[in-house]
Amino acid sequence: xxxxxxxxxxxxxxxxxxxxxxxxxxxxxxxxxxxxxxxxxxxxxxxxxxxxxxxxxxxxxxxxxxxxxxxxxxxxxxxxxxxxxxxxxxxxxxxxxxxxxxxxxxxxxxxxxxxxxxxxxxxxxxxxxxxxxxxxxxxxxxxxxxxxxxxxxxxxxxxxxxxxxxxxxxxxxxxxxxxxxxxxxxxxxxxxxxxxxxxxxxxxxxxxxxxxxxxxxxxxxxxxxxxxxxxxxxxxxxxxxxxxxxxxxxxxxxxxxxxxx
Numbered sequence: 001x002x003x004x005x006x007x008x009x010x011x012x013x014x015x016x017x018x019x020x021x022x023x024x025x026x027x028x029x030x031x032x033x034x035x036x037x038x039x040x041x042x043x044x045x046x047x048x049x050x051x052x053x054x055x056x057x058x059x060x061x062x063x064x065x066x067x068x069x070x071x072x073x074x075x076x077x078x079x080x081x082x083x084x085x086x087x088x089x090x091x092x093x094x095x096x097x098x099x100x101x102x103x104x105x106x107x108x109x110x111x112x113x114x115x116x117x118x119x120x121x122x123x124x125x126x127x128x129x130x131x132x133x134x135x136x137x138x139x140x141x142x143x144x145x146x147x148x149x150x151x152x153x154x155x156x157x158x159x160x161x162x163x164x165x166x167x168x169x170x171x172x173x174x175x176x177x178x179x180x181x182x183x184x185x186x187x188x189x190x191x192x193x194x195x196x197x198x199x200x201x202x203x204x205x206x207x208x209x210x211x212x213x214x215x216x217x218x219x220x221x222x223x224x225x226x227x228x229x230x231x232x233x234x235x236x237x238x239x240x241x242x243x244x245x246x247x248x249x250x251x252x253x254x255x256x257x258x259x260x261x
Contacts (some may be wrong), residue, residue, distance in 0.1 A: 005059045008099060014058040016051040016098075020068040028166065029071040034088030046077075049087040057097045065102040066133060067233055074101075080141035100222050106133055107147070115150045123147045153196050156189040158201050163206050171214075173223035179243070180210075183233040 002012040034046035045053075052060065052119060062068070062076075079085050083096040107126035114122045126147050131139060139145075151159075164185070168178040190210065192202025210231060217223045217240065228243035 001057055001061050004099070004101070008059065009057050014055060015061060016048070016055070016058055017061045017063060018048060020062055020064045020066075020072070023068050026069055026071060028070055029075065030088070032075055033085060043083045045089075045111070046087045049085055049091070049093045052085075052095060052098060053091070053093045055088075056094055059099045059101060060095075061151060062100070062102040064105060066104045066106050073135060077138060077141065080138075102142075106130055106131070107214050111147070112150050115152075119149070151193075153189060153193055156193050156199065156202055157185065160185050160189050160192075160206070162204060164210075167206070167211055171229075174218075175217075176223065177228045178214075178229055179230045181230070181232040184210075184238055187233045187236065187238070209238055213238070217242070 001015050001017065006012040022232050023032070027040055030198040032048040034044060034049065046255075048060070050121075052058065075085065079100065082090050084094055086092050095109075095126050107129045110126060110129070111122065127145055130145065141205050164178070164180055188202070188206055191209070192199070192205040194201045214223070214229050214231075217229065218259050223242045230241045232239045232241070
């Protein structure tokens with residue numbers, strides 16, 4: 001979503017994210033536009049309306065929309081219909097310059113089970129599940145339904161490069177260059193592969209098995225400006241060394257533990 005915000009509004013911060021698992025109860029719906037007069041929290045601005053009022057050009061993400069309470073969809077219908085929403089203080093917030101994106105895990109298991117089969121048939125089945133779950137008047141106001149393929153191991157390899165690129169950029173700001181062997185990248189992709197949960201486990205694996213050990217090396221003074229930490233793999237673990245340091249430093253990544261200790 002940050003990439004979409006950057007492409008549309010030239011600013012990856014132009015994004016409002018709302019986790020719909022926090023709006024499963026009827027009383028939580030009021031948090032979107034603010035509590036009614038006389039109720040606790042009336043002085044607090046609505047989490048949705050205030051965010052868009054402050055940043056009217058933005059991507060608004062409703063994450064895992066299927067978890068939302070049915071009353072949330074009454075709010076969404078007004079946004080999708082009129083392009084505006086009135087908060088509890090009577091202020092009208094303009095949504096005409098926002099892009100509304102909703103994600104859902106409905107049909108995710110089906111996508112995994114039918115991976116490699118006819119995509120159009122699979123998509124039609126997934127859309128059928130959406131129609132069984134959501135009200136017709138809501139779906140009729142959605143411009144496009146996009147069904148994604150399940151991530152493959154090759155996709156994970158590319159995501160590994162992207163994640164490592166961001167970490168390398170942070171190190172480069174300290175005049176430190178990062179080198180990761182292809183074997184280590186393959187091991188990271190293998191450990192982070194989960195067709196159901198996508199790339200989220202991969203991010204945690206990279207943080208635990210690579211970023212944390214290198215951060216500890218930085219704190220311990222084992223690597224510094226002008227040096228290059230190198231990451232390789234060995235028997236299912238990771239070996240860390242520092243180019244030009246004249247010594248080999250071992251991180252904790254060589255052990256497959258849940259907390260990286």
